[in-house]
Amino acid sequence: MQPAEFPDATISAVERETGLSKDTLRMWERRYGFPRPLRDANDERLYPSDQVHKLRLISRLLDRGLRPRQLVGETLEQLIARAESADATPSEAAHRLDSALFETTLRLLRAYDEAGLRAHLSAALQRLGLQRFVIEFAAPMNRWVGDAWSRGQIAISQEHLYTEQMQHQLRQGLGAIYPGSRSPSVMLTTLPGEEHQLGLLMAHACLAVEGVRCVSLGVQTPAWDIAEAARQHGADVVGLSFSEALRPKIAIDMLRDLRSRLPASIEIWAGGALWARTRRQIGAVRFISHLDQLPAVIAEYREHRSHDPRAQAG
Amino acid sequence: MQPAEFPDATISAVERETGLSKDTLRMWERRYGFPRPLRDANDERLYPSDQVHKLRLISRLLDRGLRPRQLVGETLEQLIARAESADATPSEAAHRLDSALFETTLRLLRAYDEAGLRAHLSAALQRLGLQRFVIEFAAPMNRWVGDAWSRGQIAISQEHLYTEQMQHQLRQGLGAIYPGSRSPSVMLTTLPGEEHQLGLLMAHACLAVEGVRCVSLGVQTPAWDIAEAARQHGADVVGLSFSEALRPKIAIDMLRDLRSRLPASIEIWAGGALWARTRRQIGAVRFISHLDQLPAVIAEYREHRSHDPRAQAG
DNA sequence: TCAATTTTTTGTCTAGGACAATTTGTGCAA
DNA sequence: TTGCACAAATTGTCCTAGACAAAAAATTGA
Structure with missing residues (x-):
């Protein structure tokens, strides 16, 4: 692609494109000397496209546990090499x-x-x-x-x-699948900030082929509303999908928050690519890093909770 | 719903929930005395749920052309009345x-x-x-x-x-529809910040039943990438969907930006509920406020551009 | 009544300081 | 060597307060 065609971007535009907050962009500039944007007539920052590109790359690498102090000093080539080596590891x-x-x-x-x-x-x-x-x-x-x-x-x-x-x-x-009605009754969604539907849909498909009774709320449901909906709907399990785009810290915080709002009788299953690379997990939440684990998790639930009347239905 | 169950929210949380930036929230507090958040032990703002609720309502009314100075002073009941009267008008x-x-x-x-x-x-x-x-x-x-x-x-x-x-x-x-191949060749998507898929899908459906050759990129494609993709794909028209959630000013800015990146031979059709309530429009972009106008727009295109070789294909 | 001007309103940017939360490094015991 | 507690460095986000351009509203003149 031709970086030369991009015009210089304002700080808001860079925030949108990279996901790095304005505060963070200014702080990096102060601390590390990168990025080093131009200034317009009003002394406001203007980021050239090559710096935006580098920032986007850095932002993705941050999610993999690398630290900004190191990354900002590296060249584009080094960053690309890092991205590729990280990709190669779980091949x-x-x-x-x-x-x-x-x-x-x-x-x-x-x-x-x-x-x-x-x-x-x-x-x-x-x-x-x-x-x-x-x-x-x-x-x-x-x-x-x-x-x-x-x-x-x-x-x-x-x-x-x-x-x-x-x-x-x-x-x-x-x-093409007739709606399932077997145990457990799962309410599927993602938390705010997680807008990737594909992970959710894949989980939905895997649940559906197991005949699970399944309701999807689509993406980005606030924790309070998930709790309310799960209670009203009588769900046994709240299923959440997390892509790698989400910061692990934020994800864990929101999960802990949701856990505190749900009665202990409702389980939380947290799935998605995010958990394959993140060590930090919390108790009272079931983490599912690969979709092929799902059948076993469902079987286990049915075994342990077989007293549930819904387990026999359908 | 029970507002009492919501805990107080940090400024970041309020930004996420209302769409009002942190800067705006602080500025309103300084200028109008509302919102007036509590402070935690570190002197950081904590917004009680009733204020968040009011802010959310105000945020929606702003999109309808009302001004903050008036709205912040009103009671919750007055705001709700305004929202309902606005809803009733285009019934x-x-x-x-x-x-x-x-x-x-x-x-x-x-x-x-x-x-x-x-x-x-x-x-x-x-x-x-x-x-x-x-x-x-x-x-x-x-x-x-x-x-x-x-x-x-x-x-x-x-x-x-x-x-x-x-x-x-x-x-x-x-x-269930066999892919169309008639003129014009439309590339469908939304701009960054517009995450509502439903409008896009409805437009897609209306185009598909007219037999239009149609490629959808889903939501939130940056302007530069739309331009690049439209050129590579040989699209005649870029179709964009705008929900009421987007601020008109931002939408217009992004449209103008996109217009400048596309050759004049590629038309821009901007559709969605946003344009039914917004006066401001720009030339060189076709605004379509209701889906039932779409067949006429397509017919007009086919009439005026009948020299296009693709018009005969399919 | 309409267009061109001025005034008010409003959002977003700036700078630099502060600090809590997290990660990393170190020393010491098992 | 491993495990654990504590100290040091790193890092993101919040704070205040000032400035100013763009948009909307009000005013003026034709």
Whole structure:
């Protein structure tokens, strides 16, 4: 991509694009001397596109536990190298993924071929079935696409196109399943700040194929409202999805907050890519780092809570 | 709902919940004496829930052109009255909506009956067909649900449940249509900050039934990436959806920015509920405040640009 | 009545200081 | 070596208070 085409960005624009707050941007400038924005006629900061690009890269690396003091001093090349080495470490994604499926998806994405992509994903769904489609294809592919974007191998718009089509396909698959009614009764959503629907949809699909009674509230439901809805609806479990985009600290805080608002009889299951890389967890919440663990968790619940009348229904 | 159950909120939390920036919150306190938060042990602001509630209401009224100086001085009752009178004025939503459809949807929503809601929406879609489903049911219903939430008649979680199910249904409907290939070639998305998918999906549906060649990038694509993708993909039109949640000023700014990045040969169509209430518009962008205008706009495009080779294809 | 001007309102930026929460480093005992 | 307690460094977010441009409202003149 051509950085030269980007105009200089105001501090608000940079906050939007990188997720780093204005306060943080100013503080880094004061402490580390980076970023070092230009100034406009009113002495307000103007960030050149190369600095914005570097900030975006740093922001992604921060989520992986690296510290800003080190990162701000590094060159773009060093940062990219770090991003790639971090990606390489948990390389399950790559070798789990069927290479033919992968190559075709990538080719269609690069060509912005929506109709082709749609046909391709639909065929994969029919061939694999919903569960294998999610676990063996969608999950590792999501990972790859996210990483490829952060490395600059594909454009944001292509990542968006992928997400949109995958979401569409997952909903088609979900629409074909008759609503489940078996135990436990799960209420699915994400907490504020987590706007990725794909993780939620994949979890929904995995629950649906197990016949679980499942209600999804979509993304970004405030903790108070989750608690209220779960109580009113009589849910046994609140299922939450966390992508890597969320800061672990914020996620843990919100989880602890939600836990305190829910009665102990309602379990919390926290799933998503975030937990595969984060050590910090809290008790009284079930963490599920991979979707293939879900069947076991459901089975365990049914075993231990078999006195529940709903366990026999459906 | 019981405001007493909410704990006091930090300034960050209030920013998240109301959409008012920290700077704005502090400035209002300085200028108008409202909000008047408590302070914790570190002298940091703590907003009681009633003030947060009032701020949220004010924030929504601001988007309708009212000024903060007046609003901050009013009581909660006065603000609610204002919100309702504003809702009542363009009451197309209410009387356009078939009352039986409406009542049933509401009842199922109140009961958190996902399976029932799903069946109900699916039946409506089958009966009305996709186009009428969108224009006569989904659009006015969305409005009502959004307003009902801001008036406190339904919980956020119920609004979320509705949105999720409606989205699901629209995608089912879209999945049943064979991809169009007629002119113009439209690239659909929303700008950063606009995260409502429903408007985008409704537009997508209305375009699809006209046989338009249509690629959706989902929500929140940065302007630079839209421009790049539109050029690479060879789009004739960039279609953008704007909900009322977005501030008009920000929307106009971003539109102007996008316009400057796109060649004149690519049109911009800006749709969504935002434009029904906002006077300010800019040239070189086509504003579409209601979905039922879309067929005429498409026909007009086909008429005027019939020299385009794509117009004959498909 | 409409357009051009002035005044008021309003949001966002600036600077630098403070401090709590987290992470890292160190010393010491098992 | 490992585990644990404590000290030091790091880091994000909050604070105050001033400035100013952009937008809206009010006023003026044709």
